Amino acid sequence: MQRQHRDPFVKQAQRSDYRSRAVFKLIEVDEKDNLFRPGQLVVDLGAAPGSWSQYAAKKTGKQGRVIAVDILPMDNIKGVSFIQGDFREQEVLDACLSALGGNRADLVISDMAPNISGIKSSDQTRSVHLAELARDLALEVLQPGGDILVKLFQGEGVDEFRKSLQEHFPRIISRNPQASRESSREFYLLGRDYRP
């Protein structure tokens, strides 16, 4: 509670229309790497409460579209189609593919993180697994030249994951946004310029 109280990003989010401080991580990456363009089709995994989707909808504009997925419910956002469900389940992946309607995405962003159990090795395995599912979706739906941004936690499995991205994304960039809490091992990998 005290940490929340002192956190400048929490205060900034409260003063803005954004639903979560998480948006400042995405904004920081976007300001460095120019992820978004008007008219893009974006898939946002682990979207609730919705600040990344709000930002993506704003940046992609009226011609753009965002498909968002989360286990938790999420209030409506204009320009965002929301699917509630566990992305580890086939039927949720199918719902996502059906929302895409055969169109190829320009960008897949995943801020998915498992509920932390406190057992470090199992938390790490579950987090890398979520990143792998985001990667697999990206490989299935991205158009050539598309990008993926995925959350990870430093630890076991990350090097292998990075190597697996390198097979299809010639440019891999690692980002540690300031808005990621100092105590956290969280970082983001950005894979650019998808080559099927």
Ligand SMILES: C[S@@+](CC[C@H](N)C(=O)[O-])C[C@H]1O[C@@H](n2cnc3c(N)ncnc32)[C@H](O)[C@@H]1O
């Ligand atoms: C850090 S929060 C995302 C914050 C979000 N980017 C925002 O800007 O509001 C991580 C989210 O991942 C979701 N999540 C975790 N595991 C998931 C799964 N298997 N399927 C779908 N969503 C999942 C959680 O429910 C949680 O809402």
